[in-house]
Amino acid sequence: MLRYAIKRLLLMIPVIIGVSFLIFFIMDLAPGNIIDTKIAEENMTDEEAEMLREQYNLNGSMISRYFKYMGGLVRGDLGKSYITGKPVLESYLEKLPATIVLAAASILVSVIISIPLGIYSAIKRGTFQDNTCMVLSFLGLSIPNFWLGLMLIITIALNVKWIPTSGFRGIASVILPAITVGTGLTATLARTTRSSMLDVLNQDYLRTERAKGNSEFRVVMRYALVNALIPIITIAGGQFAACLGGSVLTETIFAWPGVGRLIIDSVNSRDVPMVVGCIIMKSFSIGLVVLCVDLLYAVIDPRIKAMYARGRRRRK
């Protein structure tokens, strides 16, 4: 399994090369560049602007800038921001904790709502309750985040003293943004839980469990759920990975110091090294989460674990 993990990590290299090239290319196509931003902000003379252009190699081709950047990347250098001059990695890591906290809390909210909803729907399939649950989960998806966020601030944060309206200050400040992001994820996860449970609920081995004398609750919550877990964690893992990229709207509404806003701000000011660096880190963390999910499969399902083991034996 360790071999498998290492192999998967190595496979991330071509992904990162591809991602960085694409972002470089797209940023180059975008109208305007960092100099325009600086001229607008700082009243630069033409000579100063020309000097900056030289410094950032903006007169050269995109390809040459790309290779220079990649040269730094292989040494672990993600470059320096055009705007602040600080190393990109440092700025990214500054914003990362808030993002991880929000992502984890959002997934928690999503899981707490959708898994019981999905299981209940599956048990009651085709009934009024089933339809109600599915409509409820879609409601979460349909409500726009900016509206829900604002409503939560108005109705809750303004009335409950210990819940702040914005910023990242302690656990209480996570609650509202996590609800805002989390409810948006429920529809997909609840639907996945429902269909995956429906698959499992028809299996013969649950009949065996019932015939042993297990209560219906135990049959569903223990014996069925474990078997239904793989699609559920796949989706939840994917959602977590997506959250790690930051959620711009929610971060803006709650003044959340996350990477989503960092990336958007950098795109707007054409801060190319910052954008490319952040996206590389983002794809790396997504890859890492997906790998963790894959390894979790083996923990849940012994048959998948056996497959990893068999693969290793064959190679020896």
Added chain:
Amino acid sequence: MKKDTEIRKDDIALELKNLRVKFVLERETVEAVNGIDITLKRGHTLGLAGETGAGKTTTALSLLRLVPHPGKVECDSLKVDGKDVLKMTSKELEKFRGSDLAMIFQDPMTSLNPVFTVGQQIADTIMLHNPTTKEDAMKQAEKMLELVGIPAVRAVEYPHQFSGGMKQRVVIAIALACNPGVLIADEPTTALDVTIQAQVLALMKKLRDERGMSMIMITHDLGIIADVCDEVAIMYAGRIVEYGTLKDVFNHTKHPYTEGLFNSLPNIRNRSERLKPIPGLMPDPSNLPKGCAFAPRCRYATEACRTARPADRMVSDTHMVACTAYDDPDFRIDRPEKD
């Protein structure tokens, strides 16, 4: 062969009266079981035989009250070991399943939970019905595995690491773990190849005799019935058409359907002989004929067979046949009687 004609009250392990099971669907109603009576004496084995779709498995699941949705079960009386199963609350039913009445399921490939070790799955039953610790239950589970001929060290393995025959042994171990008074075996050997079949059957017979269990053996294999059963019930389209001791049904066959089953067996003495299948197919259970369900395929059928359902007729103390043709006292089927 045991032959008690006199039945004392406490001798009865399982008594089922007038079981009917319907599946009510949007467009049709499937009548899977239409009035079945079973009386199983303690220590005896009843064979439930019939074609696929005759309602054998549904009957078995109704005994455990596990008929899946949208099945509707109606029944006049169901007593197992003197306990009235119909009056049980869901809590009592959970205690009853697995400890008083256990079932071995048809397909060992799909009957085991793939994500738990076989040891856990056996220990689970033990813990549900006995106040033991986890370690103790695991030890007992290992003993159960050895009892069915699997080394105890394999208790920590998962179902996918076992062969089909081994899995069936595990399923048997689960069913026997709490020493049930009555065991239902639903085609326990159908999914296995012939050599393993013989092993599993011998194992089941041995365990049954050692533990004094009563058993209902569901199968479509008359050879298995002859091997392990004391009494036989032949099912057709959700009804029992012939019921009696092994000797009654095998040597003094009365029902044309039973005759057809015997005729369709290959003749070992004359291998060039062609098989004689029963012509036609089982009627659609959502659209059963008005009279005898077997009449459309029966070569003795008369007009009377097509209009009225045949009544259950006792031809001896132990032998029941549901066939209108016996209204005529001279009626005989072609299959000769043996002694």
